Amino acid sequence: MQSWPAGSRTQIVLDLASLVPSAHRENPLAFRRFTRWLLPGLALLLAATVAGPWLFQVYWGRRSSNPVRRGIARAQALGCTSCHGHLGSSGVKDPGAESLEVPAWSGGMSMMYVRNDADIHRYILEGSVPTLERPAEGGGPPPRPAVAMPSFRSVLSGSDLDDLTAAFRLLAGMVTPPEGSPAALGRELARQWQCFSCHGPGGSGGLPNPGSFAGFIPGWYGPDFGDLVRTRGEFNDWILKGRNQRLDANPLAARFLSRQRIQMPAYARFAATDLDHLWAYTRWLEQTAGGVRSEEEKH
Ligand code: HEC
Numbered sequence: 001m002q003s004w005p006a007g008s009r010t011q012i013v014l015d016l017a018s019l020v021p022s023a024h025r026e027n028p029l030a031f032r033r034f035t036r037w038l039l040p041g042l043a044l045l046l047a048a049t050v051a052g053p054w055l056f057q058v059y060w061g062r063r064s065s066n067p068v069r070r071g072i073a074r075a076q077a078l079g080c081t082s083c084h085g086h087l088g089s090s091g092v093k094d095p096g097a098e099s100l101e102v103p104a105w106s107g108g109m110s111m112m113y114v115r116n117d118a119d120i121h122r123y124i125l126e127g128s129v130p131t132l133e134r135p136a137e138g139g140g141p142p143p144r145p146a147v148a149m150p151s152f153r154s155v156l157s158g159s160d161l162d163d164l165t166a167a168f169r170l171l172a173g174m175v176t177p178p179e180g181s182p183a184a185l186g187r188e189l190a191r192q193w194q195c196f197s198c199h200g201p202g203g204s205g206g207l208p209n210p211g212s213f214a215g216f217i218p219g220w221y222g223p224d225f226g227d228l229v230r231t232r233g234e235f236n237d238w239i240l241k242g243r244n245q246r247l248d249a250n251p252l253a254a255r256f257l258s259r260q261r262i263q264m265p266a267y268a269r270f271a272a273t274d275l276d277h278l279w280a281y282t283r284w285l286e287q288t289a290g291g292v293r294s295e296e297e298k299h
């Protein structure tokens with residue numbers, strides 16, 4: 001056998017080669033070529049096996065992503081929720097604030113602070129706006145808020161500002177279908193039955209579902225909805241039966257659907273008009289990309 005620098009990669013492979021049938025060793029050149037690709041090939045295979053599922057989830061997460069979903073995740077990651085509460089639902093107490101608390105995003109309070117995107121951007125970029133200090137009643141020192149909103153300008157990147165704004169607007173109830181429309185009735189129904197608790201605020205999706213194909217519960221607009229709901233009949237079936245016959249008949253899909261920990265409940269007693277309204281709401285979400293586009297057009 002030819003001699004190779006001891007300890008080299010090829011040496012190791014040739015040592016291994018003594019284990020394979022001699023035919024390979026009789027044509028060293030071809031074998032060398034083969035071994036040159038063997039290790040990188042094995043490494044690639046190993047990397048694909050280890051990183052594959054992770055890469056898939058990253059890809060799928062991006063494919064299904066939308067501004068509201070990203071904004072909610074960013075609000076959590078940037079610490080907004082520490083002061084404004086989970087999904088902006090309750091501000092922390094502040095002994096110095098007039099209302100004695102940091103404003104929540106939801107619950108209608110935000111209308112007092114922000115009227116449009118520019119106002120929202122200003123809060124996020126600049127933080128609290130100092131107000132003129134009024135002397136306290138009785139002449140004592142003026143009350144000072146203990147909690148001020150910091151400026152986030154230096155920690156934002158990419159689409160953060162737009163995403164946070166989209167999430168804020170949705171959670172603050174600034175993004176709704178036209179009043180009294182079937183879509184608005186559908187949204188109201190979804191609120192009553194707390195569908196958003198699983199399907200995300202405004203049907204934005206993305207909440208965890210271990211064992212499922214994508215790893216999360218789908219939203220009501222975007223590519224996932226299109227995959228899962230091809231027809232109005234399929235939409236009705238999901239809601240009334242918690243299932244979809246087409247996916248049940250597909251062995252791979254059926255396997256994931258049975259493995260996933262959270263299943264779609266069957267709302268068997270919903271009336272036909274309820275389904276009409278819910279459908280209208282999902283159409284409105286699709287047309288406005290979750291409400292984001294409709295607001296942009298208004299400005
Ligand atoms: C340290 C606490 C704190 C953090 C963290 C914080 N805020 Fe605030 N935020 C406040 C306070 C206090 C106000 C009230 C306005 C003022 O004091 O000027 C406010 C007001 C707001 C307002 C306008 C009023 C409303 O609530 O409707 C928006 C919008 C807002 N914050 C968004 C955000 C976003 C987005 C983040 C994260 C990127 C964030 N805040 C993080 C304390 C905080």
Ligand code: HEC
Pocket residue numbers: 190193194195196197198199209212216217218219220221224225228229235238239260262263264265267278
């Ligand atoms: C306990 C969590 C949960 C609740 C509550 C819930 N769903 Fe679902 N929903 C799911 C899961 C899980 C799926 C299955 C999709 C998948 O994983 O493939 C699903 C699927 C759907 C689908 C199919 C398409 C899609 O993209 O979502 C529709 C439509 C739907 N649900 C509507 C509703 C409505 C309307 C309500 C409220 C009346 C509701 N869901 C409440 C968990 C839930």
